[in-house]
Amino acid sequence: MHELRIATEIIDIVQEEMTRRRLSTVTEVHLNLGALTGVDPEALAFGFEAATAGTAMNGAALKINLIPVGGKCQLCKNDFELNEYVFICPMCGSSDLDIERGEELDIDYFLGD
Numbered sequence: 001m002h003e004l005r006i007a008t009e010i011i012d013i014v015q016e017e018m019t020r021r022r023l024s025t026v027t028e029v030h031l032n033l034g035a036l037t038g039v040d041p042e043a044l045a046f047g048f049e050a051a052t053a054g055t056a057m058n059g060a061a062l063k064i065n066l067i068p069v070g071g072k073c074q075l076c077k078n079d080f081e082l083n084e085y086v087f088i089c090p091m092c093g094s095s096d097l098d099i100e101r102g103e104e105l106d107i108d109y110f111l112g113d
Helices: 002-021 041-052
Strands: 026-034 061-067 069-073 079-082 097-101 105-112
Touching: 002 026, 002 041, 002 105, 026 041, 041 061
Parallel strands: 026 061
Antiparallel strands: 026 105, 069 079, 069 097
């Protein structure tokens, strides 16, 4: 379950930032998670909850913003969002696409004091 490893990395990053900012607790961590990452949001949230137990982040909520796959067609210049993993432009049918969204896996921000 690589989601647990990702959760612990998120916690490590936030704890480093907590130290730098002299924060004692964190109540929420907001994460951008792209559809193409292969990360299961529910498993990630479960791993995060388990890994924060007994830490200064105990009870912190992991808020996941799911980012759909999207980009731009090089042929017709249409900016698109894909609901299915069929990588063709919904406007012209071209497969000459630049995928610009959907690979994110980053901490957007966190709340603490």
